Amino acid sequence: MNRIYLDTAATTRVDPEVMKAMEPYFTRDFGNMASLHSAGRDAENAVEKARRLISGKVNGKEHRLVFTSGGTESNNFALKGIAFANMGKGKHIITTRIEHDCVLNSARWLEKQGFEVTYLPVDRQGFVSTDDFADAIRKDTILASVIHANNEIGTIEPIRELGKIAHEKGVLFHTDACQSFTKVPIDLKKDNIDLMTVNSHKIYGPKGVGGLFIRQGMRIDPLLHGGGQEFGYRSGTVNVSGIIGFSKAADMMKENHVEHMAKLRDMLIEGALEIKDSWLNGPSGNLRLANNAHITFKHIEGESLIIHLDLKGIASSTGSACSSKTLEPSHVLTSLGLRPEEAHGSVRFSVGRDNTKEEIEYTIGALRESVETLRKISPLR
Amino acid sequence: MAMQYSRKVMEHFKSPKNMGEMKNPDAVGMVGNQRCGDVMKIYLMVGKKDGKDIIKDIKFQTYGCVSAIATTSVTTEMVKGKTLDEAYKLTRDDVAGKLGGLPPIKMHCSNLASEALQDAIDNYRKKTANNKNNEGE
Incomplete structure (x- = not known):
């Protein structure tokens, strides 16, 4: 049985071309880029080229891309790094109720350290209101962090407007773009973004590598202290092969991939909604x-x-009670106003550039069968 | 977190035993609620064997996760033909054991399955006691 992978929002396979690009950096050009010899310099040159390539994807001329171990580290770094470097100015942070856990739990941890956090609500489709956002900003607000595209329900937030409001009031603006990077056009300058989290393993690159864009000249404390790699922002031997893979992956994502995915997405949504008693979230x-x-x-x-x-x-995903460790329904879905029992019955399909129309057709048929079977087993009517 | 289920759990999930609604059951038991993600319903048909009440037929319907469906399925299989007293004594460990174990976070499912069965037996006993009282009048 061929597997139909519809969970690209969780992670993607590594593209063979990405593997090929990385391979020399494990065996031949394995140098530590902090070393003075030519092996080290070669590694450094390759990493700097990768940094320029990825930055070029988001008009990052005014920003510095700091490579990290992935989205979770980048989001922790953004929130905690900004909070601690700017606590003299204020101790208030704004975020939303539908952030990824690594943002929410960083914010909760900061609350324990004496910071105050406002968690903005969202509407039924998952949008943050620009009015709510503006109203939440106080004199002591130092940072606002809003997810660019939500990982569960796919809502793309109005970050350009939110960033503009933040800047008008002197507040730094961070966005978590783990899901949207290379899928939604981003211009760090025009979109008023000071800090942005990106990662590699959702765009056919390797796991364990990501980055944080930081506007140059900004004060931010590092999470990891040590040898001062990555401009002093992120100590630790640089993951050269991972970074090369990340940049190759970013380079390979093209506009037509996004169009292909959107077409399959709409086909899947349309087919799924033909099943009785179902609805789309987001x-x-x-x-x-x-x-x-x-x-x-x-x-x-x-x-x-x-x-x-x-x-x-068929590989798909849920944030429902029974699949998680906590038995709690997804915080994103309950924030939309879904009742717990509705949240339990929700499924996420995330298509990729490798999926075909035929696979989606098969999935719709299988979905119809499975829903029917499970409803037969269920005592609820 | 990936959930690791035993082969036995998956067998019951794929082809549940005694699944469906029963017409004219002698008693019905139901536990759980939709908010928590599990609702289990058990239907009983009671017969007599050697002067004792036995479970002549049993059916279930479950709304819930893989282990909720598997635990109710295996429960019905385990108690079919047993006396009501024997069936009532079924514990969550019996159920989980028969399934080759459950992930720790799913142990409550096996609890619910035996509670649904006990609820059905309680309802049967209440009903027959009432009938006897009524006959006495």
């Missing part, structure tokens, strides 16, 4: 991430549906 069209389809099926428990589909060779 917006449709251009304000939705190109690869994300998130559907609620009434009277269905998410984990059962995921495993049912898995038995048919």
